[in-house]
Amino acid sequence: MKILTIHADFIEFQAKKKAFPGAEEGIKEGKQRIEECLVVFTAVEKRDEENIKAVTDRYVQEIKNIIQQINAQNVVLYPYAHLSSSLSNPKAAENLMKDAERILSGKFKVVRAPFGWYKSFDISCKGHPLSELSREFSAEEKESPEKLSGKVKGEKSPENLGTKKEEVEEKVKTDKKEEAVDTKELLKKMSRVSMSAPPGKDGKKSNVELGKELDLYFVSEIVGGGLPLLTGKGTTIKREIERFAIDEELKRGYLHTSTPIMAKSDLYKISGHWQHYKEGMFVLKVRDETFALRPMTCPFQFVIYKHKQRSYRDLPLKYAEMSLLFRNEQSGELRGLTRVRQFTLADAHVICRPDQLDEEFEKVLDLLKYVMSKLGIKDIWYRFSKYDPNDKGGKYIDNPSAWEESQAMMKKMLDKLGLKYKEAEGEAAFYGPKLDLQYEDVYGKEDTLLTIQIDFALPEKFDLTYVDKDGTEKRPMIIHRSSSGSTERTMAYLLEKTQGKLPLWLSPVQIKVLTINDSNIPFATNVVEKMKSAGLRVELDERVESMGKKVREAQLERVNYIVTIGDKEVEKSTLAVRDRSNQTKFDVEVDGFISELVQKVKDKIIE
RNA sequence: GCCCCUGUGGCCUAGCGGUAUGGCGUUACCUUGGUAAGGUAAAGGUCGCGAGUUCAAUUCUCGCCAGGGGCUCCA
Numbered sequence: 001m002k003i004l005t006i007h008a009d010f011i012e013f014q015a016k017k018k019a020f021p022g023a024e025e026g027i028k029e030g031k032q033r034i035e036e037c038l039v040v041f042t043a044v045e046k047r048d049e050e051n052i053k054a055v056t057d058r059y060v061q062e063i064k065n066i067i068q069q070i071n072a073q074n075v076v077l078y079p080y081a082h083l084s085s086s087l088s089n090p091k092a093a094e095n096l097m098k099d100a101e102r103i104l105s106g107k108f109k110v111v112r113a114p115f116g117w118y119k120s121f122d123i124s125c126k127g128h129p130l131s132e133l134s135r136e137f138s139a140e141e142k143e144s145p146e147k148l149s150g151k152v153k154g155e156k157s158p159e160n161l162g163t164k165k166e167e168v169e170e171k172v173k174t175d176k177k178e179e180a181v182d183t184k185e186l187l188k189k190m191s192r193v194s195m196s197a198p199p200g201k202d203g204k205k206s207n208v209e210l211g212k213e214l215d216l217y218f219v220s221e222i223v224g225g226g227l228p229l230l231t232g233k234g235t236t237i238k239r240e241i242e243r244f245a246i247d248e249e250l251k252r253g254y255l256h257t258s259t260p261i262m263a264k265s266d267l268y269k270i271s272g273h274w275q276h277y278k279e280g281m282f283v284l285k286v287r288d289e290t291f292a293l294r295p296m297t298c299p300f301q302f303v304i305y306k307h308k309q310r311s312y313r314d315l316p317l318k319y320a321e322m323s324l325l326f327r328n329e330q331s332g333e334l335r336g337l338t339r340v341r342q343f344t345l346a347d348a349h350v351i352c353r354p355d356q357l358d359e360e361f362e363k364v365l366d367l368l369k370y371v372m373s374k375l376g377i378k379d380i381w382y383r384f385s386k387y388d389p390n391d392k393g394g395k396y397i398d399n400p401s402a403w404e405e406s407q408a409m410m411k412k413m414l415d416k417l418g419l420k421y422k423e424a425e426g427e428a429a430f431y432g433p434k435l436d437l438q439y440e441d442v443y444g445k446e447d448t449l450l451t452i453q454i455d456f457a458l459p460e461k462f463d464l465t466y467v468d469k470d471g472t473e474k475r476p477m478i479i480h481r482s483s484s485g486s487t488e489r490t491m492a493y494l495l496e497k498t499q500g501k502l503p504l505w506l507s508p509v510q511i512k513v514l515t516i517n518d519s520n521i522p523f524a525t526n527v528v529e530k531m532k533s534a535g536l537r538v539e540l541d542e543r544v545e546s547m548g549k550k551v552r553e554a555q556l557e558r559v560n561y562i563v564t565i566g567d568k569e570v571e572k573s574t575l576a577v578r579d580r581s582n583q584t585k586f587d588v589e590v591d592g593f594i595s596e597l598v599q600k601v602k603d604k605i606i607e
Numbered sequence: 608g609c610c611c612c613u614g615u616g617g618c619c620u621a622g623c624g625g626u627a628u629g630g631c632g633u634u635a636c637c638u639u640g641g642u643a644a645g646g647u648a649a650a651g652g653u654c655g656c657g658a659g660u661u662c663a664a665u666u667c668u669c670g671c672c673a674g675g676g677g678c679u680c681c682a
Contacts (some may be wrong), residue, residue: 192655194614194674208675212618219653221673277682296682329674330608330680339681429682443676453682480682517639544639552643566641576641584642 001048001055001138002083003062006123007070007131011039013078013121015114022090023116025407034111037074038067039123043083044093047138056096057163060103060135067108070130072427077101078113078121090116124367160388190222197333197336200442200496207441208336210500214558216491216508226334226341226490233508236537237494238344238487241504242322242603245346245371245484252367253319259300260309261324265290270461271299277431280328295324297347298455298480298582302462303352310466315476316352318358320483323347337492338447342511344487350479357477359453360412364452364481368437370452372460375494375553376503376606380449382419384411385434396430399459406456407433429480431457442496449493453480500558501580507600510553516547524565527575527590534594536601551578561597580607 012033040063050053063075074130077097081087094115101112113119125131182340195218197208211217216234223229230238246256262284268274273281273295282293291485294300301319310317323345333339351362374378387396388405396403410433414421423433428434437450455478465473482489494502506509511531515524531538539552539559547564554562564584566577578584 004646158654189656191617193617194615194655194672194675197675206675273681273682280680280682298682327681327682332608332610332678335675360670367678403674425679432682445677448681502673514642516641519639522641544636546640547642548640549644550642550646555643557622562642568641582642 001046001060001477002136003042003059003134004080004083004455005063006039006041006067006074007126007128007289008037008039008372009124009126010035011037011076011078011123013113013119015119017118019081019116019118020090024094024114027114027117033113034074034076036072036589037076037111038063038070038072039076039078041078041080041083042097043079043081044088044096045084045138046088048084049092051090052092052096055138056099057104059096060100063100063104063134064107066130066133070128072108074109074110074111074418075104076113077104078348079115099177102410105162114124122404145166171190186222186407190220190565192221193218195219196334201444204442204496205335205499207495208445210495211280213334214508216495216502217441223340225331226329226338226339228337236508237491237502237506241375241484241487241490242346243520244342244374246320246322247366248371249346249483251317251319252363254318257301257304257319257321259297259304259321259323259327260294262291262293262401263300265292267499268304269293270456271302271458272461273299274428276395282328284327293322294433295325295327297321297323297325297345298349298458299462301349302458302464305464306462310476312353312466312468312474316350316356316465318348318350320346322487337488337495338441338553340488345483346484346487348483349480350481351459351476352479353468353474354468354477357409357479358413358416361410361452363415364479365417365419365435366482368450368452372437374604374606375484375490375506376497377449377490377493378438378497380422380437382414383427383434383436383438383448384414384421385429385436386423386425387428387433388426391426396428399457402456405434406454410454424552429453429455433453439493441492449489450482450485453478454478460560502558503598503604503606505604507541507558507560508537509559510536510601511561511563512557512559513538513542513563513565514542514547514550514554515542516564517546518542520565520567520570523570523573527563527565530590531594534598536594536597563593 008034011107014031015029042059044055047174077091079097087093097112101110104110129261131238151155172463195207195208195212198246199209200206205213211228211234212234215231216237217228217230219228220226249257265274265283268281274292278354281295284291284293294524294527304319305317324342324545325345325347327340329341335339345511350360350364372378386407389400389403414435419435430453434451436448438446439449440446459475459478464476464478466476468474474511493505502508513524513528513531515521524540524542528538528540541554543550551562562578564578566576568586569575572587572589574586575590576584576586576587577593578586
């Protein structure tokens with residue numbers, strides 16, 4: 001329910017005409033005038049139907065509270081459908097208001113304006129701070145009326161100024177009480193972790209299972225669904241992927257930006273994301289302003305582009321960012337690291353002249369292929385994602401000729417590059433066609449790993465321009481693309497594909513050093529320190545356990561190399577090295593081994 | 608968000624209308640052992656949370672939270 005209240009010197013209204021056939025009958029004809037009154041413009045909404053009684057109670061309570069504050073005697077209940085776009089059925093609304101009239105008339109003089117009629121009215125608002133108020137509420141929260149009214153007031157800051165002192169104190173008290181009660185319960189929640197997933201095809205483990213088994217990440221109830229916490233090991237993988245992507249992008253002429261993770265809603269309104277995806281955004285209302293966590297990077301980088309006048313000589317401009325994004329995905333969609341509510345996207349926007357599009361597209365594809373080769377991403381396929389000409393849900397920018405043109409352009413490029421692809425209607429972004437790089441997870445489910453998109457709509461919306469040779473302003477083209485994808489999802493892909501046996505350069509623990517007896521520890525420690533200072537990730541297992549046990553555990557951790565140090569090794573200053581093929585080499589030179597691994601890491605060898 | 612499944616100490620797991628089984632890990636002691644699990648002992652749980660049914664609920668019912676599978680969605 002939404003209400004708007006006006007403390008008025010007077011209101012004068014007159015029913016003119018039925019707004020629909022079922023309008024209230026037997027109403028007073030002619031003008032009615034009420035003086036010194038609180039006028040309550042009221043819209044009953046669809047969701048209120050679930051619990052009419054509770055909503056009525058709150059409605060009455062709110063009115064009483066306001067009347068008390070402004071010290072009025074008369075109330076006018078005025079049906080006002082225009083406050084909401086999701087109205088309840090008229091009969092329910094009419095009955096609700098009649099009920100409220102009955103309840104309130106015990107204490108005040110109540111006039112109810114006719115329901116379902118077009119009415120003319122004159123009103124004179126007193127203009128003091130509390131003379132205009134609005135409230136929005138539903139029956140969802142079943143709490144005591146005192147607490148409810150405190151809560152509503154808390155949401156509307158200007159009115160808070162007028163709240164009586166004791167009410168404010170009471171609110172503070174209830175807040176404190178809530179904190180005290182919850183803390184104990186919430187602490188328990190903090191330790192609750194739930195992660196479980198059945199095996200996939202051929203008994204393969206999902207990224208969820210591997211994440212838990214290898215201690216890479218987990219999801220905690222207290223933090224929330226779709227918000228995984230990466231441990232030190234998990235973060236190592238993430239960091240290596242991201243460093244690699246950033247370094248490679250820099251080599252290829254990208255500029256890395258660093259833009260805020262949130263903005264005022266106005267920014268998203270320009271791009272159309274607000275209209276298209278508001279439901280999927282985390283919206284923050286702070287005082288009188290509305291912000292939202294960003295679900296994508298585009299508009300931020302466009303703001304940077306627009307900050308200066310650009311010449312045709314400046315193009316192509318390639319803005320990249322390792323971008324933290326937030327999307328309020330449906331709860332049923334969340335899964336491990338594959339689909340989350342906060343993720344990092346290796347995002348970029350190549351802003352270029354139309355004559356550069358072909359070449360830039362090709363360069364992007366080359367970058368993606370390179371990244372995939374180093375990450376060991378194979379068995380992906382290309383999907384040419386087009387719009388759906390028959391879509392009437394407003395899912396796509398309404399400009400069929402631009403769609404046809406840009407899709408034809410993309411198709412030409414794909415064919416020229418000799419790519420094999422599947423065409424998919426209705427899979428485009430709302431602003432343009434995409435080339436998606438698809439993969440299959442352990443359950444055989446298809447998902448997008450990387451994407452390249454041609455955008456014909458946003459340059460127009462943001463009025464992006466450059467000055468061409470002839471001195472006139474021209475419209476650039478934009479390629480949206482991700483190089484290593486969402487790092488979280490790419491990690492999920494790699495984990496599932498390798499079943500945790502990550503390539504050396506991505507492994508959280510590359511080497512595990514095992515000692516055979518305590519007298520080997522000093523030499524082993526020395527070796528470990530050498531490895532660490534060479535930049536290798538190594539752990540020492542100096543426990544007094546059997547060799548068999550230590551080896552088995554190291555294998556289960558999926559380390560790349562198991563180095564054993566016993567009396568023979570100490571004596572000769574060498575190592576016994578076992579790799580993933582389970583073959584052990586003896587008498588390996590320490591420095592040689594270290595430099596070999598360092599080189600492998602540097603070259604990002606996929607074994 | 609919808610449908611279905613799941614939720615037992617840090618991890619895996621047995622079980623059942625009468626507060627719980629075993630293993631791994633942990634801690635202590637013994638073992639100094641050469642490549643897939645050495646021995647003994649101890650500590651650790653209000654059986655996801657809340658309500659209902661019952662003399663009695665971890666067990667049955669409902670609601671909520673979380674995870675997963677399938678839809679839908681994916682800027």
